Amino acid sequence: MSNIDIDAPGSNQLFIGNEAMARGALEAGVGWASAYPGTPSSEILSSLAEVAKKRDIYVEWSVNEKVAIEAGAAASFAGLRSLVAMKMNGLNVVIDFLSTIILSGIGKKGLVLMVGDDPAAHSSSNETDSRPVSKWLDIPLVEPGDFQEAKDMMPYLYDISEEFGTICILRSVTRVAHARGNIRLGEIPKVVHKARFEQYYDPAAPMPTPIMCIPSSFRHMFQHVRIDKIREKFETSPYNKYVGPEKPDLLIVTAGSGWLYSQDAVNALKAEDRIGILKLGTLWPLPEKLVKSCLSKADKVLFIEETDPFLEGVIMEFAAGFSPESKRNLFYGNHTRHLNSFGELTPDAVIKAITGVLDIKYQPRDAEYMKKVESVPQQYVMDRLLTFCPGCPHRASFWAIKDALAMDGRHGFVTGDIGCYTMALGPAGFFQTRTHQCMGAGAGLANGFGQLRRFGFDQPVVSVVGDSTFYHSIIPALVNGVHNHSDFTLVILDNGATAMTGFQPHPGTGLTAMGEPAQQISMENICRAIGARVEVCDPFDLKNTTRTMLDLIEQKEGARVAIMRRTCELVRQKKEEKPYKMKIDPEKCLGEDCGCNRLCTRVFRCPGLIWDPVAGKTKIDEVICNECGVCADICPEGAITKEAVA
Amino acid sequence: MNKLAKDPINVVVAGVGGQGNVMVTLVLGNTLVHDGYFVTIGETYGASQRGGSVMSHLKISAEKQYSPLIPEGQADIVLGMEPVETLRVLKSYGNQNVVTVLNPRPIHPVDFTGSGAGYPDMESLLAQVAGMSAKTYVVEATGEAQKLGNPMLANMILIGALIQTGLVTISREAIEKTIRDMFPKAVKENIAALSKGRELAAGQ
Numbered sequence: 001m002s003n004i005d006i007d008a009p010g011s012n013q014l015f016i017g018n019e020a021m022a023r024g025a026l027e028a029g030v031g032w033a034s035a036y037p038g039t040p041s042s043e044i045l046s047s048l049a050e051v052a053k054k055r056d057i058y059v060e061w062s063v064n065e066k067v068a069i070e071a072g073a074a075a076s077f078a079g080l081r082s083l084v085a086m087k088m089n090g091l092n093v094v095i096d097f098l099s100t101i102i103l104s105g106i107g108k109k110g111l112v113l114m115v116g117d118d119p120a121a122h123s124s125s126n127e128t129d130s131r132p133v134s135k136w137l138d139i140p141l142v143e144p145g146d147f148q149e150a151k152d153m154m155p156y157l158y159d160i161s162e163e164f165g166t167i168c169i170l171r172s173v174t175r176v177a178h179a180r181g182n183i184r185l186g187e188i189p190k191v192v193h194k195a196r197f198e199q200y201y202d203p204a205a206p207m208p209t210p211i212m213c214i215p216s217s218f219r220h221m222f223q224h225v226r227i228d229k230i231r232e233k234f235e236t237s238p239y240n241k242y243v244g245p246e247k248p249d250l251l252i253v254t255a256g257s258g259w260l261y262s263q264d265a266v267n268a269l270k271a272e273d274r275i276g277i278l279k280l281g282t283l284w285p286l287p288e289k290l291v292k293s294c295l296s297k298a299d300k301v302l303f304i305e306e307t308d309p310f311l312e313g314v315i316m317e318f319a320a321g322f323s324p325e326s327k328r329n330l331f332y333g334n335h336t337r338h339l340n341s342f343g344e345l346t347p348d349a350v351i352k353a354i355t356g357v358l359d360i361k362y363q364p365r366d367a368e369y370m371k372k373v374e375s376v377p378q379q380y381v382m383d384r385l386l387t388f389c390p391g392c393p394h395r396a397s398f399w400a401i402k403d404a405l406a407m408d409g410r411h412g413f414v415t416g417d418i419g420c421y422t423m424a425l426g427p428a429g430f431f432q433t434r435t436h437q438c439m440g441a442g443a444g445l446a447n448g449f450g451q452l453r454r455f456g457f458d459q460p461v462v463s464v465v466g467d468s469t470f471y472h473s474i475i476p477a478l479v480n481g482v483h484n485h486s487d488f489t490l491v492i493l494d495n496g497a498t499a500m501t502g503f504q505p506h507p508g509t510g511l512t513a514m515g516e517p518a519q520q521i522s523m524e525n526i527c528r529a530i531g532a533r534v535e536v537c538d539p540f541d542l543k544n545t546t547r548t549m550l551d552l553i554e555q556k557e558g559a560r561v562a563i564m565r566r567t568c569e570l571v572r573q574k575k576e577e578k579p580y581k582m583k584i585d586p587e588k589c590l591g592e593d594c595g596c597n598r599l600c601t602r603v604f605r606c607p608g609l610i611w612d613p614v615a616g617k618t619k620i621d622e623v624i625c626n627e628c629g630v631c632a633d634i635c636p637e638g639a640i641t642k643e644a645v646a
Numbered sequence: 647m648n649k650l651a652k653d654p655i656n657v658v659v660a661g662v663g664g665q666g667n668v669m670v671t672l673v674l675g676n677t678l679v680h681d682g683y684f685v686t687i688g689e690t691y692g693a694s695q696r697g698g699s700v701m702s703h704l705k706i707s708a709e710k711q712y713s714p715l716i717p718e719g720q721a722d723i724v725l726g727m728e729p730v731e732t733l734r735v736l737k738s739y740g741n742q743n744v745v746t747v748l749n750p751r752p753i754h755p756v757d758f759t760g761s762g763a764g765y766p767d768m769e770s771l772l773a774q775v776a777g778m779s780a781k782t783y784v785v786e787a788t789g790e791a792q793k794l795g796n797p798m799l800a801n802m803i804l805i806g807a808l809i810q811t812g813l814v815t816i817s818r819e820a821i822e823k824t825i826r827d828m829f830p831k832a833v834k835e836n837i838a839a840l841s842k843g844r845e846l847a848a849g850q
Binding site for chain 1: 662663664671672675676679680682684685686687688689690696697698699711712713714715716717718719720730731733734736737740741742751753754755756757758759760763764766771774777778788792797
């Protein structure tokens with residue numbers, strides 16, 4: 001991670017887009033930042049957390065996105081510039097609050113919501129485009145087209161937020177927020193933050209009022225007036241620009257990641273004198289005059305954006321209202337199938353879209369090389385499926401769950417949730433997980449399945465969640481399960497970290513974002529207080545974990561809880577030496593002749609175990625193995641041994 | 647900062663989750679930015695720690711900020727941390743002029759391990775890589791790193807080999823400064839690994 005508060009104005013640094021936004025927030029003089037982790041937005045808060053004490057600002061990982069934004073709004077109400085960050089899934093969680101804060105307005109100081117979208121769902125359960133929320137709820141939205149803008153837009157957006165008294169959204173996508181590029185640093189101002197909730201003078205009402213969303217229709221009207229004023233402001237924003245000839249054959253309209261891709265594509269096609277690019281940084285409200293003047297430059301217009309046809313829709317809608325005398329453009333984009341409205345944008349997709357509209361030939365590689373490409377045997381480049389790390393406690397937990405469900409014999413299954421353990425949908429978790437939706441949904445689904453006994457349903461249901469997920473959104477589902485007598489087992493995989501997003505602390509870890517000690521909120525105490533039976537086990541003790549799991553499943557009534565507790569291997573190995581020395585006795589390993597069907601390499605499938613086809617035996621890859629010792633308990637012949645390291 | 651013979655220079659770093667792919671691009675990127683170049687890095691996600699294929703795109707320019715993704719067939723250099731992953735990347739991004747620097751130490755995919763196929767025959771795998779590259783440097787990075795006491799030093803050995811090719815203009819002083827900034831507790835080991843990489847590539 002880069003040092004985002006380096007005091008070297010004018011110098012160039014290599015920053016990840018999120019660090020650039022965090023630096024921009026420091027340059028804007030923020031006093032507060034809150035977030036819940038989620039790729040591609042996590043580094044904003046983690047990089048601010050590192051410098052929070054030095055800069056005398058407050059930074060927290062909140063329990064979930066809804067609390068993050070409400071707490072962040074309070075800071076704005078009390079006179080601090082406030083930043084709240086989350087991924088697009090989080091935006092769904094906070095929409096109810098957004099729908100009222102656009103009516104009430106903010107405090108004296110600006111409130112910016114950064115939303116990171118993940119086109120292609122690289123590290124997500126969906127690839128929702130957040131931009132339509134801006135139009136739907138009347139929230140100003142900007143999007144950086146490169147890394148420098150990711151930083152520079154922050155102070156700009158705080159000024160807008162304060163001038164017009166409204167929350168603003170900075171939306172970015174994986175290929176900007178989570179890519180790295182050059183940043184030229186600015187000054188970080190010295191701000192003495194002073195918080196006080198004063199008598200509030202609302203610009204919508206000429207008298208002191210509470211910060212409130214009623215009378216709603218009046219305030220809704222007032223927000224529309226604000227949006228129109230912001231539209232005027234955006235007409236001259238430095239983040240909107242046109243580059244290209246005065247009369248191009250094709251006008252590209254783009255934003256976000258599409259800006260760099262479009263330039264690269266035009267460059268690759270050597271079409272700089274034929275194609276103009278209108279890059280929008282302020283997407284909503286749409287700067288209509290600027291858009292209209294650019295549309296008049298060309299007959300053909302191609303929309304390049306990620307992921308939904310948002311600009312395509314709003315600009316075509318806007319153009320439909322032009323007077324009959326105005327120029328009529330031919331529009332290309334998603335509706336003409338020149339670009340997809342799913343998956344991620346790439347330079348190749350942009351090149352293909354342009355060559356589909358203009359008659360330009362493009363061949364990336366010659367025929368001779370393509371023959372070589374096609375001659376590569378498929379088995380040489382077989383897909384490399386994701387799996388749990390060597391030594392990951394989750395592999396052991398799912399092994400125990402699998403064995404317990406098999407012993408029970410009623411075709412039980414796991415309802416999954418969001419975290420590394422999502423991989424249990426596949427061979428990594430022995431195909432135990434059978435449903436996968438959003439944060440907390442596995443426990444909600446288990447509530448439903450667990451009520452179906454009266455309709456003949458008799459399969460055991462196991463909801464598997466992570467520790468951070470438990471605090472984020474599982475507690476109400478467990479309350480519901482106990483209250484309504486639903487029959488399911490909740491398994492909490494407590495590895496002591498929000499591992500998937502970069503090991504952020506959570507309420508169970510006893511540390512805050514700023515590294516201060518915090519009360520460790522006991523998940524077993526919460527579950528017991530709700531009234532559930534709770535068992536705690538160490539997944540590396542396979543025998544006991546399996547037995548405990550079977551006992552819980554067989555209880556057949558009420559919501560009950562197993563906490564499988566073992567530190568994330570990636571966290572452990574930073575603090576401790578490897579616990580064992582693992583060995584395989586080639587005399588004892590019977591290979592294909594063993595009755596186990598190569599249980600270790602075909603079913604358990606830890607990457608630390610490899611197959612030696614010459615000897616016909618399993619081997620340990622000493623570079624990969626983390627020597628956790630679990631596989632020693634899998635081998636029926638006792639060929640794998642663990643020796644404790646003194 | 648020198649003008650580049652080709653601008654931008656497109657580098658793909660190919661490997662497996664957990665190998666340190668991101669670290670390699672960061673060492674190169676930080677060094678080049680401090681030397682005045684524009685650098686853009688795009689990475690693969692989700693697979694970063696979890697045994698999947700990981701690929702980073704690194705674009706170096708003396709002129710402007712490029713996008714974080716390299717188009718099909720447009721790699722100038724492939725830095726291969728693992729043989730199968732190197733071949734996979736050449737299939738998508740290779741061309742008749744591409745130069746490949748390769749660590750031949752395999753990381754066995756669990757699917758290869760469990761299936762009958764097994765890991766591809768190394769000799770023919772390396773022949774495929776060489777056939778798709780204008781020039782291939784084979785650098786026994788993991789083996790040498792184990793001799794130095796830590797298999798993770800393989801990454802710095804590969805960076806040393808890449809610098810030795812002369813295809814990216816990185817001075818010894820600049821990269822050593824990056825090492826001191828990024829790995830203050832392991833400067834000596836990393837500089838030794840860097841020299842080892844240069845030495846291994848020099849004879850090829």
